[in-house]
């Protein structure tokens with residue numbers, strides 16, 4: 001139930017009946033004017049006193065005290081009373097009013113003039129209605145109301161609870177301090193409320209904190225309930241919104257002022273009734289070139305030079321487009337006419353409408369528009385020349401624009417249909433479509449850049465290559481996608497051609513039998529072909545970037561420098577033959593050709609070295625030289641041979657002829673015998689010489705025929721022949737033949753060799769030596785046969801030793817001979833891949849060692 005508040009006070013004020021507000025212990029709290037009218041007593045005289053005390057003097061009889069009845073029954077009660085003074089009968093009514101906790105708060109006690117019983121009944125009914133009205137008033141009243149005593153809440157209504165967000169139980173009995181933002185504010189408010197209640201002002205404003213910590217602005221009105229116990233009736237009004245509105249208003253005013261005066265855009269405020277300029281900001285003063293005083297004396301028509309009709313047209317146009325945007329021509333103070341764009345809108349000052357105009361100079365823009373038009377024309381031309389089409393796409397509206405050239409690139413007549421992004425993708429060749437669509441979708445989503453190269457299939461099935469670019473642009477806070485499509489078919493064709501050519505070039509280079517090295521201007525390798533890899537064993541990846549001198553460290557720098565210099569001077573030069581040693585130790589011969597490398601513009605950009613391997617040719621050359629040398633030797637030998645043969649054959653013949661001739665005129669038998677012996681010697685000499693020559697000729701003619709050689713037989717045969725000579729008889733001979741296996745060789749040649757070597761050992765004996773000897777030592781194994789023949793004969797002087805194997809060379813004339821024996825021996829040893837060596841010391845003797853391979857198991 002409800003209790004007391006200001007409205008209760010108003011109510012009793014408004015009531016026609018004398019009415020009291022009485023406390024539960026029957027003390028009069030308030031009275032209305034009617035009580036004064038009835039009793040002639042003022043409020044101050046009555047309030048604070050007990051009801052009985054006051055009424056005792058007023059009422060003659062009180063058969064049933066309605067106060068007691070209503071207190072006991074907790075409901076309104078009424079009885080008839082007779083007033084002392086007038087004897088008039090009244091109806092006394094008591095209505096108990098309860099607070100929220102169900103406690104009796106006070107009584108409303110009133111008198112009603114009772115005319116008749118019917119009226120009494122009616123009054124009772126009205127009383128009930130009134131009571132209900134009060135009740136509903138309290139609940140429906142849209143402000144928070146309550147009673148506060150000593151700043152402690154005694155009563156509050158539902159709205160108050162709603163306002164502060166607390167339940168009634170949380171409020172009643174509690175100091176109001178909890179609603180304030182600080183203790184200081186609470187204290188200050190106490191002072192303000194005290195002043196207010198005595199002054200009867202418009203109320204006091206303060207800020208409260210609600211249960212959920214919201215700050216609210218409240219307007220509090222108070223009036224005393226009881227001055228003595230410091231109790232007030234209060235009402236609160238939530239003024240937060242109006243406060244906010246007030247603040248916003250202040251802000252927007254300040255904002256407007258700062259926008260207007262501080263703006264860099266010229267602004268005018270025009271009185272639409274008079275066309276006078278009411279206000280102008282600094283930017284406008286600067287723009288038009290007037291002082292503020294001058295400006296405010298002007299009519300807008302003095303600035304706007306368009307005819308009234310034109311202005312009207314412009315206005316109509318703007319209205320049709322529902323825009324406050326106009327295009328005018330304005331005159332500046334210096335007489336210049338400018339194109340301006342004016343944004344206009346209504347503003348209200350002091351409740352009077354004005355027109356705010358924002359002026360933007362578009363003269364430059366106008367000029368630019370003309371230029372832009374030119375630019376657009378030349379862009380179309382340029383697109384045509386560059387074969388570049390362009391498009392734009394607004395994802396919000398779905399609008400798509402294609403340039404005329406884009407239509408042409410895709411194989412259509414310009415503007416022959418309404419372009420869409422789909423049409424663009426439809427044109428893409430099926431093989432490229434999926435990828436193109438995918439990357440384009442990513443581009444739309446991520447708003448990045450887009451580039452791709454695709455094929456376009458035109459309606460006539462012709463395929464063209466295009467390069468696509470895309471970009472997103474932020475235009476007026478809206479994303480627009482734009483892009484270009486460039487026809488690169490020609491370039492592609494050229495690229496393919498170049499690719500083909502370079503493939504061909506590469507395959508030629510790599511398949512060349514010559515090594516090819518291409519150097520840049522710093523003589524660093526930029527190409528190293530397959531052949532070079534084979535030749536050097538170095539891979540292209542190892543050498544590209546290497547310096548020529550590091551690559552061929554053994555090449556003489558000066559020589560190479562000269563070649564390179566000449567190549568840079570546009571000459572083709574060839575190197576000397578170069579011996580190159582590979583990492584595996586193999587030696588190879590090359591020669592290199594250096595020539596300048598030209599760029600496509602004809603500039604020398606490096607050097608090309610072509611390397612040809614000439615190892616085989618070089619080998620052939622060496623063989624040739626060798627053969628030439630051999631031939632030369634053979635020729636010399638032949639000359640020598642012919643001379644010798646003619647000499648050595650003719651000498652014994654002529655001496656024999658001479659002896660025959662003188663024998664004819666000789667009669668002495670003794671002399672004739674001597675001549676005959678001399679003749680015999682000459683002929684023996686001739687015979688031996690012919691034999692030697694025959695041996696020589698056999699050796700060079702007859703092939704080596706291996707057979708088991710009866711070494712002992714051969715030696716014995718030789719010795720038997722030699723032993724026949726008387727000068728050999730005193731020579732001691734030893735023979736040691738160690739043979740562990742058969743010795744296979746060429747019998748004829750072994751005979752020639754042994755015959756000559758052993759004969760020489762006998763022939764060149766020292767006749768003065770007391771114990772001349774000849775030692776023969778043979779050692780035969782599976783591999784070879786070693787033949788040593790040594791004597792203690794006259795020996796060979798060192799200066800002759802290296803020549804004794806030459807044809808017809810004789811180291812001494814002390815013994816007969818033609819000097820061909822050792823030559824034939826050496827020839828035979830060579831023929832059988834053997835070796836011969838000789839050690840000799842003059843007057844001490846000689847030792848000949850011959851090694852011949854055992855051909856027992858020929859390969």
Ligand code: ADP
Pocket residue numbers: 756760761762763764765791793794795796804809810811812816817818819820821822823845846
């Ligand atoms: P010749 O027909 O003169 O024997 P050779 O070719 O057999 O020719 O020998 C060449 C020369 O080598 C001989 O003239 C001789 O001076 C020297 N010579 C060869 N064998 C011996 C040897 N065992 N002791 C000393 N000198 C020798």
